[in-house]
Amino acid sequence: MIATAAPRRRRSLAAVLRRYGWSYLFVFPTFSLFVVFTLLPVVQGLVLSLQNARVTGGEFIGLANFEALAADPVFIQAVGNTVLYATVVVAAQITLALVVASLIQPLGPRAHVFYRALFYLPLVNSAILVAMVWRWIFNANPYGLANTALSTVGLGPYLWIGSSDQALIAVILSAVLTIPGGGVVLYSAAMGSLPRELYEAADLDGASPFSKWRHITVPLLRPTTLYLLVIYTILAFQLFERVYIMTNGGGPNNATITIVQLIYSTAFQFGRYGLASAMAVVLFGMALVVAVVQFRSLRSDVEY
Amino acid sequence: MTRDVLINRRRFLQSLAAVGVAVACGPTATASPSASTTASGSPAPKAVSIEWWRRNYATGTQSAETITSDAAVKAYKDRAPNVSIAIQGGPFGAETDQKFDIAILQQHAGPDVFHTTGGDVLKYAAAGQLSQPTLTDAERNDFNPSALKATTYKGTVVAYPLWIVPWFEYINLDLFKEAGVTPPAYGNWTYDEFLAAAKKLTFKRADGKQIYGFAHANDEFAFMLIDGGRPYDSAIKTWTFNSADAVTGLEKWVALAQQKVMPPDFLTLNPNDSQARFIAGEVAILQRPSAMINVLNADAKWKFGTNWDIANFPKAKGDQTAWGGVGFIAVREQQDADKKAAAHAFAKYLTGPDIGPDLKKQTPPVEYWLAPAGRKSAAGIYGEYHPAKAKVATMGAFTYVLPNVSTWSEIDQKYLRPARDAALEGKKTPKQALDEVATQAQKLLDEANK
Numbered sequence: 156m157i158a159t160a161a162p163r164r165r166r167s168l169a170a171v172l173r174r175y176g177w178s179y180l181f182v183f184p185t186f187s188l189f190v191v192f193t194l195l196p197v198v199q200g201l202v203l204s205l206q207n208a209r210v211t212g213g214e215f216i217g218l219a220n221f222e223a224l225a226a227d228p229v230f231i232q233a234v235g236n237t238v239l240y241a242t243v244v245v246a247a248q249i250t251l252a253l254v255v256a257s258l259i260q261p262l263g264p265r266a267h268v269f270y271r272a273l274f275y276l277p278l279v280n281s282a283i284l285v286a287m288v289w290r291w292i293f294n295a296n297p298y299g300l301a302n303t304a305l306s307t308v309g310l311g312p313y314l315w316i317g318s319s320d321q322a323l324i325a326v327i328l329s330a331v332l333t334i335p336g337g338g339v340v341l342y343s344a345a346m347g348s349l350p351r352e353l354y355e356a357a358d359l360d361g362a363s364p365f366s367k368w369r370h371i372t373v374p375l376l377r378p379t380t381l382y383l384l385v386i387y388t389i390l391a392f393q394l395f396e397r398v399y400i401m402t403n404g405g406g407p408n409n410a411t412i413t414i415v416q417l418i419y420s421t422a423f424q425f426g427r428y429g430l431a432s433a434m435a436v437v438l439f440g441m442a443l444v445v446a447v448v449q450f451r452s453l454r455s456d457v458e459y
Numbered sequence: 460m461t462r463d464v465l466i467n468r469r470r471f472l473q474s475l476a477a478v479g480v481a482v483a484c485g486p487t488a489t490a491s492p493s494a495s496t497t498a499s500g501s502p503a504p505k506a507v508s509i510e511w512w513r514r515n516y517a518t519g520t521q522s523a524e525t526i527t528s529d530a531a532v533k534a535y536k537d538r539a540p541n542v543s544i545a546i547q548g549g550p551f552g553a554e555t556d557q558k559f560d561i562a563i564l565q566q567h568a569g570p571d572v573f574h575t576t577g578g579d580v581l582k583y584a585a586a587g588q589l590s591q592p593t594l595t596d597a598e599r600n601d602f603n604p605s606a607l608k609a610t611t612y613k614g615t616v617v618a619y620p621l622w623i624v625p626w627f628e629y630i631n632l633d634l635f636k637e638a639g640v641t642p643p644a645y646g647n648w649t650y651d652e653f654l655a656a657a658k659k660l661t662f663k664r665a666d667g668k669q670i671y672g673f674a675h676a677n678d679e680f681a682f683m684l685i686d687g688g689r690p691y692d693s694a695i696k697t698w699t700f701n702s703a704d705a706v707t708g709l710e711k712w713v714a715l716a717q718q719k720v721m722p723p724d725f726l727t728l729n730p731n732d733s734q735a736r737f738i739a740g741e742v743a744i745l746q747r748p749s750a751m752i753n754v755l756n757a758d759a760k761w762k763f764g765t766n767w768d769i770a771n772f773p774k775a776k777g778d779q780t781a782w783g784g785v786g787f788i789a790v791r792e793q794q795d796a797d798k799k800a801a802a803h804a805f806a807k808y809l810t811g812p813d814i815g816p817d818l819k820k821q822t823p824p825v826e827y828w829l830a831p832a833g834r835k836s837a838a839g840i841y842g843e844y845h846p847a848k849a850k851v852a853t854m855g856a857f858t859y860v861l862p863n864v865s866t867w868s869e870i871d872q873k874y875l876r877p878a879r880d881a882a883l884e885g886k887k888t889p890k891q892a893l894d895e896v897a898t899q900a901q902k903l904l905d906e907a908n909k
Contacts, residue, residue, distance in 0.1 A: 210557070210560040210561065210564055210565065211560075211564045211565065211586060212565075229873050229874075229877075294724060295722075295723040295724035295727070296722060296723060296724060297669070312723075314723055314724070316724070316727050317723055317724035317725070317726055317727050318726075318884070319726075319880060319881070319884055319886070322727075402727055403677060403727055403729055404872075405872075405877070406727065407726040407727065407877075407880040407884060408877045408880040408881045408884065408886070409877040409880075420872060420873075423553035423556070423557065424553065424868055424869075424872065425866070425868060425869040425872075425873075426560070426582075427869075
C-alpha cells in the first residue's frame, strides 16, 4: 500500500507541476522581491541582534544585547510608553471608527460616499505635517490652540508637550482625537454587506436600534474588528514620527520615548546596530504575541 | 646609437614646428599640468584629482555650504592648477553619516578629504583611517588651543581644526531699554547680574504680550560648566559631571527655571524655535552659537549695535563658561601618495588664513565659514565682514570645547538630557539627577576609551 502510494503522489506532483508550473514564473518576480527586501532583512536583523554590530562590523555575543536591554531603564521606559500608547489609542480608534461608521450607516448612498471620503481624505496628508499641527495645538504657551480653547472655559494653561507629566498624554490625545478614516471606511463597507434579514427579524421582535447595533451589528463585525485591531496595534507599536516631531524625539525627561524612536537613535545616532536590532526583535516579538492573543480571543466563524 | 641621439637642423626644425602646432592648438596659453617641465626647468606638478566630501553640498543650490565650497575650489585652482577637486555632497543627518562610515570604515575608500565633527574624528582615527597633518609650531600656535585639543587623538593631531562655534548671549537692546535694564559693559556680566537682568526682562505688556528674559534651545548643558564643572577629567578617563562644581552649575540653571524667566516650553524648544522667539521680540536674551550672527544679519530689521548686541556667557566660578562645537577637515589615509599630499595641501588651505582673503576677492565676494575664533591669523579677515564677528573673534578663548569621546551623543541624549530635564522640572535635585547619570556615563566613557 505504502509502496504504491508514493509513486502516485510523485506522479500527481509532477502532473501538477506540468499543468501549473508555468504559473510560478508569474509569482517569481514578486516572491524574489519579498525575499530580498523583506525576508532577508528580517533574518539579517535577527543575526545582527546576536552581534555587537557597529558600522565596522561585529562579533557574535549571544544574548548579551537582550540582557543589556533588560537592564536599560531607558528601554524599559520606551516599552512602557509604547504599550500604554498602543492600549489607549487602539481601543479609542476602534471605538471611534465603529461609532462613526454606525452613525453614517443609516444615511443614503450619496451621504455614505461623502462621509467616507471626508473621513478618509485626511489620511493622504503627510504624517509629518499632521504632527507639526499637533505640536502647535499642544504648545505649552498660552497661544497654543488647546490652551487657547481651554482658557475660554477658565482652564489652563497647561504645559502639554513641555512637561514630562503631560507630554505622553498630549501625544496620545493627538492620536485619539484624529478620526481613524481607514477604520471608518472598512466598518462602513462591512456594515453595508450585513444581511438585512437579521435586522428585519429583530424589528419584528421589537428590538430597539441600540439593541440591534449591540446584538447584531457589533458581533457580525468581529472579522473587521479583528483585522483593525491587529493592524492598529502594529501601527501603534511603530509610533515614531508623531513623537519625533511633537516632542523632539523623546520629550522632556524621555517622557515620550518609544521603542522605534530608541531603535532609530541607537542605530543611526549611536551607531549600535546590534543593540538596535535586538530592540527590533523585541518589538517584533511583542507584535507577534499581541496578534496571536487577538486572533485567539476574537476568532469567530461568522458567516452570513 | 650615435645616429639616434644626433639632432640635425632638419630634425630640430621639425620638432620646433611640432611644438608650435601643439601650442597653437592648445586650449589656453597656460602650460598644461601634464607638461614634463616648466619654463624654469623644474618638474611641473603632476596632475592630481581628489574628491572632497562636504555635508550639505548640492550642486547648483544656494546653500551656504555649496556657495562657499564652490568658491573655495575655484580659489584653490588659482593656487594649484594641477589639482582637480570634485565635490560630493549629502544632506546633514544620519543617512550621510552612514555613507561616510561605510566608505571610510568599511570600504577604505571614498573621499580624499572630508569634513568631520565631534566624535567622528575619533572614530576614524581609531580605525586608522586618518592621515596625520604635518603642522609647524607656528601653525599649532595659531590654532585655537581648544579646537586643536579636540582634534587630538592619543597625543597626535589627526585632523585640521576648521571651525569652533562658541555660544554667546544675543541681547535685544529694545527690550533692555523697555525694561530699564543696562546691557552688560563690554559684553561681560556675572551670573548674578545676568539673573537679575533676566528677571527684570520677564514682564507682561499692557496688551497682554508676555516677554521672557531668557531662552535657550533644548540641546544645551552650558550652565553646568559655569562653576567649572566638566564632563570628564583632564585625561578623559573619569566622568566628572556629577562633581560639586557641576551640581552648583546645574543649580544656577534650575534657578532660572524656578524664577520663570524662560518660556514655559523651554524643555522642548528646538534651536529654530528659540531663534524665532528672539526674532519675534518675545525673548530678551537668547543663548545661541556664533552662527546666529548670520541669521540676524539676514533680517533687515535687526541692526547690530542698534537693536541687538552680543554678550559673553555670564561668569561664575569657572574660567571657560561658554561651550562650543568644533568641526574638522580630515584627510583619509590611502596608498596613493600624490592624492594624499594634494589632499593635505587642500585641507591646509581650507583651514588656513589665505582662503578668507581669496574668497573676498571673488565677484561677488564670498564669506568663508571658518569661524572667527578658529585661528588667530584668520580672525581679522572674518571680523571684517561684520562688526559682531569682529567682537566675537576676541571672545573665542572663553569657550570650553567638549573633548572628543565617541560615545558622547549616547551619554548626552540618552542619559544626561533626561537627567537635566528632571532637575529643571524640579522632579529631582541637581545632585540626585547627576549622580544617577554617572554610572551609565562612566560605562560609556570606558567603552570609548577601549
